Amino acid sequence: MADSEVQVPNPRKADLERLRSDLAKEVESLRKALKGPTEEIGGDRVWVGKNARAWHRELEGRHKRLGERVDRLLPAVDAAIRGEPDKVSPSEARAYRNGT
Known part of the structure; x- marks a missing residue:
């Protein structure tokens, strides 16, 4: 890319x-996302027993x-x-917009 070539804002950025x-x-x-169901199944009001504990x-x-993965998204x-x-360069911006 030549130094004199016009630059445009980076569309990918x-x-x-x-x-x-x-x-x-x-x-x-x-x-x-899973907080509510986890707490409900973990309590004794929704479901009790061996299977309930396993599901919990x-x-x-x-x-x-899920929380650990979400915490990695923004970084x-x-x-x-x-x-x-x-x-x-305009050609790089065009290529990005065109998917090439």
């Missing part, structure tokens, strides 16, 4: 920033793993954003 914004709004609900352990594990997107230049 803009898409990643929109993704981050949308994701930030959803992170807390994703983190809590399974849900508790899934809830924990991963942030890293991708940092790896993108602010400006790119």
Whole structure:
């Protein structure tokens, strides 16, 4: 790329920033997705017995793993954003928009 070539805003970076914004709004609900069912099955009002305890352990594990994975989402997107230049050549921007 020649130094004199006009640069345009990087559309990939803009898409990643929109993704981050949308994701930030959803992170807390994703983190809590299995909390209610886990607590209900873990109590004695919904279901009791050996099978109920097994289901509760399974849900508790899934809830924990979901939370751990959700906690990694924003840092991963942030890293991708940092790896993108602010400006790119018009041909690079066009190629990204066209999916090539």
